[in-house]
Amino acid sequence: MRENYDLIFKLVELGVLKTPLKISTVKLAKELGMSQQNASRKLIQLEKSGIIRREITVRGEIISLTQEGRKFIESIYLLLKKNLEEAMGMIVKGIVFTGIGEGGYYVTRKYYETQFLEKLGFKPFPGTLNLRLVEPKSRYILETYPHIFIPGTKTKYRTYGWVKCFPAKINGKLRGSIITLERTHYDEGVIEVISPHNLRKELGLKDGDLVELELIELK
Amino acid sequence: MRENYDLIFKLVELGVLKTPLKISTVKLAKELGMSQQNASRKLIQLEKSGIIRREITVRGEIISLTQEGRKFIESIYLLLKKNLEEAMGMIVKGIVFTGIGEGGYYVTRKYYETQFLEKLGFKPFPGTLNLRLVEPKSRYILETYPHIFIPGTKTKYRTYGWVKCFPAKINGKLRGSIITLERTHYDEGVIEVISPHNLRKELGLKDGDLVELELIELK
DNA sequence: ATTACTACGATCCGAGTAA
């Protein structure tokens, strides 16, 4: 038996977890963007599979969850909760290395400085900290995280690429932001970090040191 | 585009929220109880709808979430969280009335006394508090909540019906349990409450008084 | 090993309509 998640989630949205739901198949169908007949059939299926209980009246039906239905919804919730919470506050680890100084040039451009101040709330120390990711695959996870986007721009003289900012706490102490650039000479296994602080100095970092970045949740 | 929830939840279960997932369509299909071909197609669909990103290698594929995919999953999580949390710690309200004393007879039977002590952890005061539900429909919600079940039993002389117990805090103070009975003379709009305390006396209750019961979460 | 195409049977969905 197919589980009809769209229907179940719609019923939850309509408050079926809190109170039995009085609704006609016409209205429900409209909510779901499907035909009345289909909504009716799906309700029958949900009833047969023991998720809901129905009471049909002359002017609509009253839908309530069975205990099994509540448990089913809770099981989805718990699955997502467990996995989302473990994934949140993600730690990114990287090894310090000395780059070619490109990032440092970048972040001191007026355009970016203004954008960083506006969107991150700080003026970066002139220079970026280059990190080679311990687990290069974490780059992909990083990209799925909410981030602050600074679009590219053009002047008469040159073009500036976009920058994605992932605010983070650095070694559990200083705040800053991972940035990934549209235009970079580095491969996917490399990230750069900006901060209002001189990270090398204040954290006593030298090439080869491990740095841990804890992503700060956005909103 | 159908959302393929089963596939999405399976990917979550396999940890796609935490790290890109290296898995073959054969294994994934086995996990989902479907054909390899179908798993393959569903992955293609999920990719087309922008939920996941895929990288196909000779020995399987690497599946990672897009930012949109993560948001989609979070949106389901937040929907369930909001509704489940609002529904939890549910308050049931009822008006005290004097019954025919049937409940009092019931709970003092040896069989039930033993069961209550074992499963609820207390020996009930000999007598039940009868409540007429303020919102009779809350009876249906109640039935969807996890509860402790005491099965029926038979002796040579008579038959005892099952009892469902919903542990609750009474008027924010005393502990006890709502019970619903297989054999009752009351209609659906009535519940009974047992407690180690003499509720009428300790809470100063008389007929017509309002009582609030906060369900205690099980497990 | 893999992934994923084609072909075909199964299932689903919407329109018409009964009750």
Next chain:
DNA sequence: TTTACTCGGATCGTAGTAA
């Protein structure tokens, strides 16, 4: 107004294979 049946077209799922 309701809910939900039948029927036909659309979509889905599996088996057989190709690459």
